[in-house]
Amino acid sequence: MKVAVVGATGEVGRKIVDELSDLNLKDLDLYASKKSEGEILEYNDRELVVKELKEESMKKEYDYVLFSAGGDISSRFAPIAADSGSVVIDNSSAFRMEKEIPLVVPEINSHKLKGYGGIIANPNCSTIQMLLALNNVQRELKIEEINVSTYQAVSGAGNKGIQELISQEKGHKVSKHFEKEIHRNVIPKIGDYEENGFTTEEMKMVNETIKIYEDDEIIVIPTAVRVPVVYGHSESITFKTKKSTNIQLVEDLIANSENVVFNNEIITPLEIENDKMTYVSRLRQLNERTFLIWVMANNVRVGAATNAVRIMKKHIEINGVDL
Numbered sequence: 001m002k003v004a005v006v007g008a009t010g011e012v013g014r015k016i017v018d019e020l021s022d023l024n025l026k027d028l029d030l031y032a033s034k035k036s037e038g039e040i041l042e043y044n045d046r047e048l049v050v051k052e053l054k055e056e057s058m059k060k061e062y063d064y065v066l067f068s069a070g071g072d073i074s075s076r077f078a079p080i081a082a083d084s085g086s087v088v089i090d091n092s093s094a095f096r097m098e099k100e101i102p103l104v105v106p107e108i109n110s111h112k113l114k115g116y117g118g119i120i121a122n123p124n125c126s127t128i129q130m131l132l133a134l135n136n137v138q139r140e141l142k143i144e145e146i147n148v149s150t151y152q153a154v155s156g157a158g159n160k161g162i163q164e165l166i167s168q169e170k171g172h173k174v175s176k177h178f179e180k181e182i183h184r185n186v187i188p189k190i191g192d193y194e195e196n197g198f199t200t201e202e203m204k205m206v207n208e209t210i211k212i213y214e215d216d217e218i219i220v221i222p223t224a225v226r227v228p229v230v231y232g233h234s235e236s237i238t239f240k241t242k243k244s245t246n247i248q249l250v251e252d253l254i255a256n257s258e259n260v261v262f263n264n265e266i267i268t269p270l271e272i273e274n275d276k277m278t279y280v281s282r283l284r285q286l287n288e289r290t291f292l293i294w295v296m297a298n299n300v301r302v303g304a305a306t307n308a309v310r311i312m313k314k315h316i317e318i319n320g321v322d323l
């Protein structure tokens, strides 16, 4: 099987390469910008040389090409790869809301992968962990409304986000990538404002939830906030079910959700730096339809690389692709 990773030197790309280890691929090509040409990345016991991404490179037929180099690169190169017969899994937001493009969290809607070739979109990081946590609740009880506030790590803005926090910790006061200083601070705006006053990041959570849950009625009320954490997004969620229920049933549904850990102990981002699970805690009940939870996951893993590689593995399994 031939696989390529575009954006292999980035925060998400490096984790994708790591998550492909168990497949022990013989044919794995790594691409990034010209600046990284010749850089060596380890893959199992081999050293792979990073190549500069060019249109020609995407005309080779790969079985899978995983993109994590931003929306502009995906918009330009992913259609070339798909037209050349490769299945593309894209981490950017470039194709997510296109009607014909499946937006997939495998634990929720893997049926979208059956018999499908072409571009598959990986959802927004905050959306993935929220929907994984609520997956069984939505299936069994249907959710009327989700009210969510996020506490998003600086790595959500890529490696430059981490470097900005580190540099401010050392006393350099320059803010280039975040609108305000992020060190010892909290910024209640991620992305640009849309006409309705919500930000682009918040509207991703609204629109992607509807598409992934295939539920036009579900209401999502988000506030997206950047915090000075390196890895790990946290979310405070209040949700209202359509059917009346009780706290024990809600706990059982969450605890039995695939790749979700329910735990009443407090877990913090520092403890899940390399983790592939979504953690749910602090379950509380307001009334027979309203509950509160705290949800946490590693944004570059669960919110990007892990979900992308899970999509690839599920696509292989469902469609019987030869390894």
Ligand SMILES: NC(=O)c1ccc[n+]([C@@H]2O[C@H](COP(=O)([O-])OP(=O)(O)OC[C@H]3O[C@@H](n4cnc5c(N)ncnc54)[C@H](OP(=O)(O)O)[C@@H]3O)[C@@H](O)[C@H]2O)c1
Pocket (backbone or CB within 6 Å): 006, 007, 008, 009, 010, 011, 012, 013, 031, 032, 033, 034, 035, 036, 037, 053, 067, 068, 069, 070, 071, 073, 091, 092, 093, 123, 124, 125, 155, 156, 157, 158, 159, 160, 299, 300, 303, 304
């Ligand atoms: N970080 C997250 O939590 C997260 C979560 C979900 C989705 N995503 C999405 O994943 C993508 C990557 O994010 P990231 O956090 O990994 O960003 P990052 O750390 O900034 O890495 C960006 C990657 O893109 C490559 N790149 C930049 N310009 C390029 C060009 N002209 N040609 C080829 N490659 C180029 C970079 O290569 P060089 O090293 O050579 O510059 C690097 O490998 C983005 O679309 C982002 O929205 C990120």
